[in-house]
Amino acid sequence: MSYAYLFKYIIIGDTGVGKSCLLLQFTDKRFRSDHDLTIGVEFGARMITIDNKPIKLQIWDTAGQESFRSITRSYYRGAAGALLVYDITRRETFNHLASWLEDARQHANANMTVMLIGNKCDLSHRRAVSYEEGEQFAKEHGLVFMEASAKTAQNVEEAFIKTAGTIYKKIQDGIFDLSNESNGIKPGYTVHNSSGGGAGSSSQAGGCCS
């Protein structure tokens, strides 16, 4: 379970846009149409590979309901990436994006990477928000954009991996101070057990805790 980096993600957006389903599709490759309302936050994890390096993603799926906002805000600061999700068949979820973004800007780390996702793109016959509108909004606010479907799994992998790629690039560019954990990025475990002893690359050695 050794990894080069650990990234913390949050998934935010209105209730019912499919945040939990996106996570379930990504971590378990499953879809549930009868998914319960999320209470507070739920956790998921998966390993991916970027640039041949193992990256561990820790993902916190938050409740979209207004009543949980104060709780979910606690998760903003420590996240390196956020998936901001709306439902392409429900216009109001798109209209609320600005307020979500404002929340994120206020509480999150300035370098947090935000990916905008128009979910439920399998239901294009009921579409209420055009692809172009989503793209336009992302452009205006400097977000990465993608339409996806948790049901058909279309673009789900891509959304999570592309976000990780963006974060990874920011690391390469030296934007983050990696000694500070509050940006949601943690370099792989170094061997802190005396039995390890190897001087090689810490992320490969794994150590006792990986």
Add this chain to the structure above:
Amino acid sequence: MDRSINFRGIAGSAGNIMQGMGKFVFGNEGLESKEDSYVERYLDRISNGTISDDRRSAMTELQSLVAESRSAQMSFGAMGFPILLNVLKEDREDVELVRGALETFVSALTPIETSQGPKTEVQPASVNSDLLSRETENISLLLSLLSEEDFYVRYYTIQLLTALLTNSLKRCPEAILLIPRGITVLMDMLMDREVIRNEALLLLTYLTRDAEEIQKIVVFEGVFEKIFSIIREEGYSDGGVVVQDCLELLNNLIRHNASNQMLLKETMGFDPLMSILKIRRGSAFNFTQQKTVNLLGALNTVELLLMGGPSSESGKDANKNANQASLAQKNILDHLLLLGVESQWAPVALRCMALRCIGNLVLRNPQNLDSLARKQVGEEPHIQPALNAILSIILRTSIAQEFVAADYVLQIQLETPTPSLGRTEPLLHRIVTCLSIAASADGENDQNSHPEESYIQPVILRLLIVWLVDCSNAVNCLLESAVHLNYIIELASSKRYTACVRGLAAVVLGACVLYNASREKGRDAFAVADAISQKIGLTTYFLRFDDLRKSLAHSSSEQQHRKELSRSSANSMSDFQEIEEDETKKDDQHPVLSEIFDSQFVNFLSKLEADIRENIMDIFSRTKTATAVLPAELEQKNGEVELVPANSVESTFEEVLFLENILEDLVRTGGGTTADMSQKPSSGRERVQIEALRQELEGAKRQIEGGSVPYPDVEAIKAQAKEEAEKDSEAELNDLLVCLGQEQTKVEKLSARLAELGEDVDTLLQGIGDETAIPDGDDEDEDDE
């Protein structure tokens, strides 16, 4: 501005109440008003003073006054909050003043114990806590102070927060949750200097006790890494109270919290946990109390992981299974066996908890069951199978707790259907043989004592029941030999056995009907049911269940009363005889019985019994049309059993070995009476005395026999005994008389009963005392019945 006025209003009204209370509680007008006026004067100097030094010294004096007296605490609560909160807001650059203000708050929230006054009176400290936590803004202000540079400011602030949490557990966490980054600020304290870090640990432990959302946020903030890095720095289980605090926090975070358990497994893994559990073999000498507590904490972590998420969520079972697999992968079994089975010098609580963890690790987990069956414990040359060692604990322990814990593990191991077992080795047959040996060994014991004494037969019968239930292969295996069926029918019908044994045998027969999937003539469900009705009679057969229930109810009602006894004597037959002689009650059961037949098993039996009744009635109602009638669900169950993959030959072999060992032990205990057990006397001196008395008694009996008196002349016995006893002390004489009295009662009762049975009492009594002849006599007995 608006807010502070508002706050003054609230504080003011609360103050009035408190002033009133103060008068009521203390009644001492003079003293109270004096302190009141002091507090007022200091507050005035702090809020209106212009010379910094004077404000500081006023603060110091206020603090020491509040720390000492309840009435000062109360008047400070009534007047002082707005003023000192203002200091915290506006006078940040005056570090000394801020320190003083915080310290004063801490004092105002710390309960003062007084010797005088009624205990029920309201503590001003808790009223002050309520007052301070009423406004989220205040908590927010305190959290902001945690980022101050001055060490003491941070230190007093965290103390103040802890005091708030202790006094008003509900409101404060809610307030902290409402503050953005509130938890984050507290988390940062874990990276602070040691003193603050330790305080922060306590604070977080309070905060996470019940609040699931806080538990998750804390984990999001990476608390697991911090906890384990502190534990590592402190030296794992050898560390001090800080390790204990860390583990308590850890346990709060994962208790019934599937999400956090998964995160722990996914990111940290369980290696750090193993490092805590790791102990050196035979490290008896450095087992301090703190180390025990630390290890108990870590075992609690294991237990919580093995429990998984909240029980209501069925989906979270996956989480429990994943934890079982993952912990097993880290070789936790080795650590647990070392703690629970091999460390006989370790404290009992620790051993029991380790055993329970072993049980939960293998519960409904075929793979882990398998590896437990394969484990060896001990060091060369004393290696033995782990399960064997656990069985020895059951047989030898004198501690009820430990017995129950070890029994838990074995029960799980045995309750799991292992179909291949029955096919490859007729182990069941040996158990039945063992049962018969135990039965005859009982008879050998002492003709004068009741058959009630033994717990060996019930234990073996219980083993059989557990084995047969839900396992048609085992039933088939048992019925392979017609002798078995006949023998168990005899057990169920013969009056020679206790109600308990007969009832349990009846349940075994019932299980042979209920879980019988055989279609072979003579061995199918109908054949067994038919044999029952022919040889016992259905009415008598069903009566056995009622008798069993009565006897078990009796033993469980005795349980409370006998607790003391069972603790010290659970493992020894001789001890039991001691009890026999102490108490003349006829139906007394061995203390082990009440431990084994706990309410869980009794419930299990009564459910089983209902099924059996129904099934047998069902069979007879359909005899005309069918030869073997199997309920549909049974067919299904059988199918399921077949689906279970056969165990590897190796593990089967191990299990056979293990069970053989059980049997050997049982035979030895059953047949050997006192020879083996008396090597470990729990109350040696009494035993020796009793033994001496017994010998005297036997001598006395022999003499009577010489006179060939048909019925024992008790007066003569007494006279004889008296003669001998006069050589000894007065005390011994009394004991002897008591014994003789009891002996007399026994003889009378037995004679009456034997007469009832149509026995020739005279012939029988001639054999008494002739010790070498007893086995023969016993055999004749068996034939007679």
